[in-house]
Amino acid sequence: MANLFSGALPSGSTQKHVRVISHQGNVNAVLQGLGWNWVTEEGCANYLPGEAVLLPESEADALLNAATQLYDLMVAAVPENLPDDFLHVLDIPENLWPIIRQSWNDDRHWHLYGRFDWVQTPQGPKLIEFNADTATSIPETAVVQWASLAAAGKNDAAQASGLYEALVEQLTTWRNLNNDLEPNLVLTYIGESTEDRTNCEVIAQAAREAGFDAYLFPIDELTFSTHGTDRGIWGEVGKDEWIQFPFIFKLLPWEQIAWEEPELAEDLASLLLTRNVVVANPAYTLIWQSKGFLAWLWKAYPNHPLLLETSLEPLQGKYVRKPFFGREGQNVQVVDQKVLETKEGEYANQKVVYQAWVELPQDEAGNLYQAGVFWAGEGCAIGLRREKGIITNLSQFLPHMLEGNK
Secondary structure (H helix, E strand, O other): OOOOOOOOOOOOOOOOEOOEEEEOOOHHHHHHHOOOOHHHHHHOOOEOOEEEEEEOHHHHHHHHHHHHHHHHHHHHHOOOOOOHHHHHHOOOOHHHHHHHHHHHOOOOOOOOOEEEEEEEEOOEEEEEEEEOOOOOOHHHHHHHHHHHHHHOOOOOOOOOEOHHHHHHHHHHHHHHHOOOOOOEEEEEEOOOOHHHHHHHHHHHHHHHHOOOEEEEEEHHHOEEEOOHHHOEEEEEEEOOEEEEOOEEEEOOOHHHHHHHOHHHHHHHHHHHHOOOOEEEOOOOHHHHHOOHHHHHHHHHOOOOOOOOOEEOOOOOOOEEEEEOOOOOOOOOEEEEOEEEEEOOOOOOOOOEEEEEOOOOOEOOOOOEEEEEEEEOOOEEEEEEEEEOOOOOOOOEEEOEEEOOOO
């Protein structure tokens, strides 16, 4: 079966093309019928109706299996006891070290989900990076692209989009592991971010199916108490009606909390260490969030078929230069003796990692494609973004359809 994605590897493989098909239908009407119309109204501005990627089932299986396999390799690559020099290499903020170690050594701190970004090549998927902490594109991947199949009158099983069901299972496990705590869950985000709120809304819906009482609050509307009998995280759910939340899901990056909100980091650490709260995603996910871990991973598994060569020093030939904790494509540079392409951003002063360049797959219109594969206990869902250059948070999202299921 032909390979859908085929970027040129450094050795000079021939690039193949992504196949895009017409994909019509009223997605909003389908979502409205399910009571989920808020998904596209509020948080999926970059969802692209009218087209879909035709994805061979073998390629989908390869991507999902790669996510499952690589997650296990990443766990195994973390050194026992998380020594100081390891955390230093990854530039992990020191004020988080105690809770990173605590969460790593206690299975009750459950990793709910993350998203691997891949480039597909003739030799199979190659990892670009892993957003272990605060991955978004949940509404598009879990809900909207699935609804697009129904809207187009196509088989709604013809897609690798099992994220929602996997989230329900992961949330159920998290609740059961912490069954000594009241199942009150708050999902928090930066207040002005409609995108983040919509991502939290989907997780909240899954959490309710998993047995939680789930509420959404902007972070600045929560009260953190670290003294007396009121220790915990509190939210006002009605006039003068306050609920304590032992479970918190935060769509705020751990490193941002550590560097920009050190008092919040201190409060969270205090509450975590005395088991007043448990947080998802747990603090140890910052280890994998650091792109410095990509270099560590290459040293642990040199020439592994799922990896691209990555180093803390510049590479020979063409490479991509990335800040350790950069997001949304900001401050990424493509370099081949000179800078060929760059995206400005707010991460210019961070440590950087150097990754071997590989060409992203392309369609007939010259759009480049990146495959995002969600892990939630295992590889469970695929979402595709396209762009003329570096993939960012503003790049178009396309649904996919497994080949042979028209």
